[in-house]
Amino acid sequence: MAAKKRSTRRKKGAGDAPELREGGLGSVEDRPSAAVKPKSQAALTRSILRARAVELKIAGASEEQIAKKLGTSQKKVATLLDEATERMQEKFARDVEKARRIEISRLDMLQLALWPHAVGTKSEDRKPDYAAVDRVLKIIAERSKLRGLHVNHVEVDAGSPLEGMAAVVYYLPKNGREADDADGDA
Known part of the structure; x- marks a missing residue:
């Protein structure tokens, strides 16, 4: 039963x-x-x-x-609000990084489509299309900004040993891919 x-x-x-x-x-x-x-x-x-x-x-x-x-307690409320703020900031950072990756992928696709025109492999006379060259250069500049490689301006204090020097040193990852590899993504 x-x-x-x-x-x-x-x-x-x-x-x-x-x-x-x-x-x-x-x-x-x-x-x-x-x-x-x-x-x-x-x-x-x-x-x-x-x-x-x-x-x-x-x-x-x-x-x-x-x-x-x-x-x-008021102390617990402060802790709860701090935790909530931290979680929101973490989520925002993840969302920004995701949007950055999407935009870089879009730029990659656009460059891929324009590259043959920019280097002249699509025309019969093998001459580059200078409008396409201009577009490719703008795409490269925009990608550099998104990856944090773009340096606009550097200020040097008066009296500094660097005053008068016109050199800016920055790190450029190999093939622009090292930044992605550091995150564990291939």
């Missing part, structure tokens, strides 16, 4: 932390208590507190007001 299957679902709100029961950032589904490890439950609670602290800060609340509203 088959044993009856016991339900592991709890009543809504029974034993949940106050941060999970209240609305605000969206509801958290009821979960069997055995399915959520204490460490991940604490991380979830901290994540919700961090998000609420940010919401309140954006709304104009002071750290003291946020601490009272969330039932925690």
